[in-house]
Amino acid sequence: xxxxxxxxxxxxxxxxxxxxxxxxxxxxxxxxxxxxxxxxxxxxxxxxxxxxxxxxxxxxxxxxxxxxxxxxxxxxxxxxxxxxxxxxxxxxxxxxxxxxxxxxxxxxxxxxxxxxxxxxxxxxxxxxxxxxxxxxxxxxxxxxxxxxxxxxxxxxxxxxxxxxxxxxxxxxxxxxxxxxxxxxxxxxxxxxxxxxxxxxxxxxxxxxxxxxxxxxxxxxxxxxxxxxxxxxxxxxxxxxxxxxxxxxxxxxxxxxxxxxxxxxxxxxxxxxxxxxxxxxxxxxxxxxxxxxxxxxxxxxxxxxxxxxxxxxxxxxxxxxxxxxxx
Numbered sequence: 001x002x003x004x005x006x007x008x009x010x011x012x013x014x015x016x017x018x019x020x021x022x023x024x025x026x027x028x029x030x031x032x033x034x035x036x037x038x039x040x041x042x043x044x045x046x047x048x049x050x051x052x053x054x055x056x057x058x059x060x061x062x063x064x065x066x067x068x069x070x071x072x073x074x075x076x077x078x079x080x081x082x083x084x085x086x087x088x089x090x091x092x093x094x095x096x097x098x099x100x101x102x103x104x105x106x107x108x109x110x111x112x113x114x115x116x117x118x119x120x121x122x123x124x125x126x127x128x129x130x131x132x133x134x135x136x137x138x139x140x141x142x143x144x145x146x147x148x149x150x151x152x153x154x155x156x157x158x159x160x161x162x163x164x165x166x167x168x169x170x171x172x173x174x175x176x177x178x179x180x181x182x183x184x185x186x187x188x189x190x191x192x193x194x195x196x197x198x199x200x201x202x203x204x205x206x207x208x209x210x211x212x213x214x215x216x217x218x219x220x221x222x223x224x225x226x227x228x229x230x231x232x233x234x235x236x237x238x239x240x241x242x243x244x245x246x247x248x249x250x251x252x253x254x255x256x257x258x259x260x261x262x263x264x265x266x267x268x269x270x271x272x273x274x275x276x277x278x279x280x281x282x283x284x285x286x287x288x289x290x291x292x293x294x295x296x297x298x299x300x301x302x303x304x305x306x307x308x309x310x311x312x313x314x315x316x317x318x319x320x321x322x323x324x325x326x
Contacts, residue, residue, distance in 0.1 A: 104281035106230040109212030110165045110240045112273070115144055118158040120321065129234050129272040130161060132170070132200070132213050133283075135312060140200040140209060142173060144272030145288055145303065146181025147194050155180065157321040159198060163213075164234055164241030170209055173198035174321065178314035184288060184303070190255035191288045192307035194271075199317060215274055218282040222305045223249045223257065228278040231287070231300065233265055247275075247300065254304075257285050261298040265290050275302055283308075 113130040130144040142161050149156065162169045177197040184194035202209075223229070227249045232242035245265060251258035259275065273287040285302030293299050 103228070103278055106232070106244060106276050106278075106281065107212065107215065108240075109210070110163050111213045111215060112164040112232055112234055112241045113142065113161045113170065114164045114167075114234075115142070115272075116160040116162065117149070117156040118160070119152065120154045120157050122152075122154070127269065129164075129270055129287075131215050131272070131274045131283075131286075132161075132209065133215050133217060140171065140202075140214070141177065141312075142171070142198045142200050143274075143286060143308070144196050144198075145194050145286060146196045147183035147185075147288065148271055149180055149196065150183045155320055159320070161198075161200065164236060165239060170213065171200035171202045171206070173201055175199055175317040175319050177318075178311050178316055179318045180320070184255075188255060189253070189301070191301060191303045192255055192310075194288045195286070195303045195307060195311055197308075197311055216282045217308065218277055218280050218284050218305055220280070220284075220305075222252060223277055223279075223284045225249055225252055229259060229284065230276040230278060231259070231261070231265075232273060232276075234270060234273065250299070252304075256288070257302040257304050259300040259302065261300055264292075264298050265300065267291070275300070 111131055113132065114126055115128055115130050116124050116126050118124050127148050128144045130142050132140050132142055135141055142159075158172060158174045160169060160172050175198065177199060181196045182193035184191040229247050229249060231245045231247055233245045234241065235243045245261060245263060247259040247261040249257060250260040267290040270287050270290055274283045275285050275287065276282065277284045284305050286308070287300055288303050289301040291299055291301070
């Protein structure tokens with residue numbers, strides 16, 4: 001095939017001098033073309049050299065261009081017609097979960113929530129991140145971390161839950177399931193209490209919650225070491241409210257799960273973000289802290305899945321504002 005192409009290019013080069021005469025010829029004849037004279041002259045050698053070869057050169061060049069655009073009959077494999085489904089970089093330290101029987105994509109659509117906290121003695125604030133699940137009775141629950149709420153000397157009166165993309169309000173809450181939770185930490189690290197769950201209050205006039213907003217907890221007790229995960233990194237400029245980041249489960253303890261992230265994350269306002277297994281596509285925990293280790297790699301610490309399930313077994317609803325402060 002390379003020899004054929006080279007031979008064809010050599011032939012085109014022979015016609016190029018004749019092609020240079022074509023613009024001048026057209027300009028000369030544009031106002032008074034005698035097609036009968038041209039056709040008659042093509043029967044002579046001089047006419048073929050003057051008119052026929054330049055025209056044939058045009059045809060050859062056009063044919064060559066079309067052939068190059070369409071492609072020859074070589075044996076090279078065709079280009080892929082679809083973009084790869086992988087949308088994030090491979091996980092950082094640790095091997096990706098290539099041995100998994102399934103490597104599922106993450107949920108699609110907008111599901112991250114931005115909580116707005118209404119305080120008893122201060123202006124509302126936007127802190128943390130949240131998401132929705134359903135309990136055994138199919139009622140919607142909003143989840144987030146708890147540690148940033150403990151920094152205030154006064155408890156919140158109420159919380160409004162809105163989509164990160166566009167701010168659509170999906171509900172409010174003035175009670176929590178089993179209390180607001182605690183900051184967690186300590187040595188050894190224990191983040192099981194860094195969790196707040198809120199039964200969602202909705203008016204009859206509220207639009208139905210989109211199905212894509214309701215997430216599913218993993219049925220397993222927790223992820224396995226080395227399992228690859230997805231983390232939706234909150235981004236208000238994104239049309240869906242986040243960008244996907246990859247990571248690998250680096251440590252699994254009773255009190256926390258540690259992820260080795262594939263790229264740096266901004267710590268602020270990410271607490272409460274759900275993390276998804278690439279093996280099952282379901283939630284395995286929520287972000288408690290994001291930090292950088294000695295190797296300058298981003299590490300995310302999660303409130304573990306089993307702690308979420310244990311809190312869900314608590315049916316007690318505790319008011320956020322038990323004293324009725326305005």
